[in-house]
Amino acid sequence: MEVIAKRPESLTKTPFTYCPGCLHGVAHRLIAETIDELGLVNSMAGVAPVGCSVFAYKFFNFDMAQAAHGRAPAVATGMKRARPDMHVFTYQGDGDLAAIGTAEIIHSANRGEHISVFFVNNAIYGMTGGQMAPTTLPEMKTSTSPYGRKVDDIGYPIRAAELLATLVAPYYIERVSLLSPAEIIKAKKAVLKALTYNKEGRGFTFVEFISTCPTNWGIDPVKSKEWARENMLPFFKPGCYRDKGEGVE
Amino acid sequence: MAKVLMKGNEAVAEAAIRAGCRLYFAYPITPQSELIEYMAKMMPTVNGCFLQAESEVAAINMVYGAGGAGKRVMTSSSSPGISLKQEGISYCAGAEIPCVIVNVQRGGPGLGDIQPGQADYFQAVKGGGHGDYQLIVLAPSSVQEFADMASDAFDLADKYRNPVLILADGMLGQMMEPVEFKPKKTDEEIAILGEQHNSWCICPNQDGDKKHHHEINSLEIDPLVLEKHVIKLYEKYAIVEKNEIRYEEYNVSDDNEVLCVSFGTASRIVKSAIDELKGKGKSVGLIRPITLWPYPYEQIKAAIGPKVKKVYVFELNMGQMVDDVKIAVNGKVPVDFFGKVGGIVFTPAEVEEKLEKCF
Ligand SMILES: Cc1ncc(C[n+]2csc(CCOP(=O)(O)OP(=O)(O)O)c2C)c(N)n1
Ligand code: SF4
Ligand SMILES: [Mg+2]
Numbered sequence: 001m002e003v004i005a006k007r008p009e010s011l012t013k014t015p016f017t018y019c020p021g022c023l024h025g026v027a028h029r030l031i032a033e034t035i036d037e038l039g040l041v042n043s044m045a046g047v048a049p050v051g052c053s054v055f056a057y058k059f060f061n062f063d064m065a066q067a068a069h070g071r072a073p074a075v076a077t078g079m080k081r082a083r084p085d086m087h088v089f090t091y092q093g094d095g096d097l098a099a100i101g102t103a104e105i106i107h108s109a110n111r112g113e114h115i116s117v118f119f120v121n122n123a124i125y126g127m128t129g130g131q132m133a134p135t136t137l138p139e140m141k142t143s144t145s146p147y148g149r150k151v152d153d154i155g156y157p158i159r160a161a162e163l164l165a166t167l168v169a170p171y172y173i174e175r176v177s178l179l180s181p182a183e184i185i186k187a188k189k190a191v192l193k194a195l196t197y198n199k200e201g202r203g204f205t206f207v208e209f210i211s212t213c214p215t216n217w218g219i220d221p222v223k224s225k226e227w228a229r230e231n232m233l234p235f236f237k238p239g240c241y242r243d244k245g246e247g248v249e
Numbered sequence: 250m251a252k253v254l255m256k257g258n259e260a261v262a263e264a265a266i267r268a269g270c271r272l273y274f275a276y277p278i279t280p281q282s283e284l285i286e287y288m289a290k291m292m293p294t295v296n297g298c299f300l301q302a303e304s305e306v307a308a309i310n311m312v313y314g315a316g317g318a319g320k321r322v323m324t325s326s327s328s329p330g331i332s333l334k335q336e337g338i339s340y341c342a343g344a345e346i347p348c349v350i351v352n353v354q355r356g357g358p359g360l361g362d363i364q365p366g367q368a369d370y371f372q373a374v375k376g377g378g379h380g381d382y383q384l385i386v387l388a389p390s391s392v393q394e395f396a397d398m399a400s401d402a403f404d405l406a407d408k409y410r411n412p413v414l415i416l417a418d419g420m421l422g423q424m425m426e427p428v429e430f431k432p433k434k435t436d437e438e439i440a441i442l443g444e445q446h447n448s449w450c451i452c453p454n455q456d457g458d459k460k461h462h463h464e465i466n467s468l469e470i471d472p473l474v475l476e477k478h479v480i481k482l483y484e485k486y487a488i489v490e491k492n493e494i495r496y497e498e499y500n501v502s503d504d505n506e507v508l509c510v511s512f513g514t515a516s517r518i519v520k521s522a523i524d525e526l527k528g529k530g531k532s533v534g535l536i537r538p539i540t541l542w543p544y545p546y547e548q549i550k551a552a553i554g555p556k557v558k559k560v561y562v563f564e565l566n567m568g569q570m571v572d573d574v575k576i577a578v579n580g581k582v583p584v585d586f587f588g589k590v591g592g593i594v595f596t597p598a599e600v601e602e603k604l605e606k607c608f
Contacts, residue, residue, distance in 0.1 A: 012462065042454035047314070057464045063451040065317050065465035068340050071310035074302070078314025079451055081298040082272055082322070086453060104310070107303035 008032035010041050012061045021221025023178045023211040024053055027120055032060065034191045038199055044087050045079060047072040051093035052126040070101025073108035076115045087198050089116040095125040098134040098158045109204050112169030116198045116205045119160060122213040123232060130216030134158045137231055157235060161208045165241035171203035173242040177210040177233060179225045197245060210236055252427040257417060258283035260396040260428045261351060265323050267430055268400035269439040271297035272322040274311035276304055278330045279363040280419035281353035285325065305330040309337030316346035317465035319443050319450030321403050325351035328369050329360065338412060339378030343467025347406035351415045353422035356592035364592020365419035367513060368566035373416045374542040381479050383486045385413040385493065386541040388512045392426035400431055407445060409489055416541060420514040420594065490543040498552065499523065501534035505554045507607045509535040510574045511563040519563050521597035522604060533604055549577035559607050562586045563600060
């Protein structure tokens with residue numbers, strides 16, 4: 001009998017601890033499958049800072065580092081500089097990357113560090129129970145924006161992909177969505193591109209996933225996807241913002 | 250090797266490279282800038298990595314990554330920058346990352362000034378970052394010792410899988426003295442040093458039985474597991490306390506009527522005062538802790554001779570190490586303290602005057 005789908009070698013047998021319907025698991029799976037396909041499992045190392053994916057070190061079946069909130073790109077920088085033969089990625093949430101860790105992501109991108117960054121944007125702080133993130137949408141209610149995000153007071157959401165695309169060094173920047181099977185297939189292509197460039201030593205690669213947080217949004221998983229499609233995608237437009245390999249500058 | 254005249258900041262950098270440090274991450278700050286500049290100049294000549302980080306926060310996290318990959322790695326800064334590193338230092342201690350941190354202390358609090366000080370003693374030995382942990386803390390008092398401590402610090406860091414802090418000050422960083430360096434470690438020796446960590450660090454993998462899944466981590470969500478981890482750390486610290494206490498005795502004898510305790514730059518001035526008093530027939534001893542953690546409590550206690558009337562502590566702060574001296578002396582004789590702050594260094598005459606009053 002032919003096996004057409006199996007657990008990627010790049011994932012351990014530890015069950016995910018994500019909430020039902022959470023898309024972190026989908027993002028993990030895309031990354032793991034791609035690492036398998038590229039034959040990188042023995043040279044791969046990942047860094048996951050705090051956020052719902054803090055236990056990613058248990059889920060990926062290669063060497064992993066847990067990092068302080070926001071600092072994964074710095075940790076990955078140190079790791080990659082210490083072991084240039086290994087392939088290194090970070091896996092970060094939006095609070096992590098676009099608030100507390102803004103300096104680290106901008107400067108690692110600006111140096112063109114040879115790492116891949118997987119950025120899960122769910123417009124909220126998932127792990128700490130649903131507080132406002134730098135990506136929380138205007139008027140969106142969270143536990144620390146109970147009257148809705150007021151842009152006059154706290155500003156507009158940060159578009160990380162576009163922000164990083166103002167820098168010269170990054171090699172590849174793309175935003176994808178995880179909201180439907182068709183979009184997941186597209187997302188997989190972006191992951192493949194990022195990790196292929198990583199394998200080839202081309203430079204800094206970045207994939208932003210538009211994701212959901214049914215638990216803290218207080219909406220069921222199916223409706224969460226609809227909500228994200230209606231509210232997130234118009235503001236966080238999927239697309240390729242940089243691909244030096246394909247001449248997209 | 251012949252002696253060369255060098256600033257402390259440069260000497261410690263050169264010695265670190267000789268000891269096999271090939272990764273250095275830091276952010277500029279006075280009075281340690283010669284150190285980062287020396288690394289910028291020399292690291293490329295040994296195929297090492299010099300990276301000027303975007304902040305001290307980033308630098309210490311780069312150290313966490315590189316040390317987690319099993320390689321000799323160093324960062325340096327001065328007081329305000331060391332404060333910024335504290336979260337990362339706590340992570341390094343929790344995840345047992347071998348690494349070396351140099352603090353060329355200046356005056357504080359806040360932005361303070363850029364003159365020498367010793368006011369980061371508490372931060373260095375009593376925590377600084379969050380949680381139960383210990384750094385191994387070395388305090389040099391000459392440029393030669395500053396340089397020697399670099400290789401010592403890396404050896405200790407590797408041996409105990411623990412961050413090691415060299416607590417120097419602006420005076421030692423800036424002043425020039427003759428130094429003799431240890432031989433340079435060869436690339437082969439450096440590779441072997443790295444391999445000792447292959448059982449736990451981030452390193453390339455293999456298929457089959459030899460496949461590994463190493464986790465660089467300080468998170469234990471289960472309280473019972475975290476408790477076990479912290480207890481294990483403290484068992485390690487107990488071994489460090491047993492094996493690694495270092496100190497210098499200066500003019501300690503049964504004739505001593507005063508015993509001084511002082512570390513780093515301050516201890517040099519105390520030595521001058523002791524020499525002056527010796528000429529006047531007055532006997533004063535000095536214990537100079539070289540490891541500020543583990544601390545030579547027993548050694549200080551044992552050095553209190555039969556005629557000692559007082560233990561006198563001299564520091565360039567408002568009185569920090571004196572707390573540890575009081576623990577060591579444990580009420581046996583009175584403990585007095587003299588300190589200067591703001592980057593002002595006491596003179597031998599000032600110290601002498603304080604000591605003379607004890608006779
Ligand atoms: C220095 C520090 N500040 C705050 C926290 C608490 N904290 C942990 S995760 C988190 C937010 C994570 O949100 P995000 O990065 O969006 O990830 P998600 O959980 O949504 O996937 C916060 C504030 C921390 N661990 N460390
Ligand atoms: S809290 Fe939100 S982001 Fe976190 S696991 Fe649950 S659904 Fe996913
Ligand atoms: Mg989030």
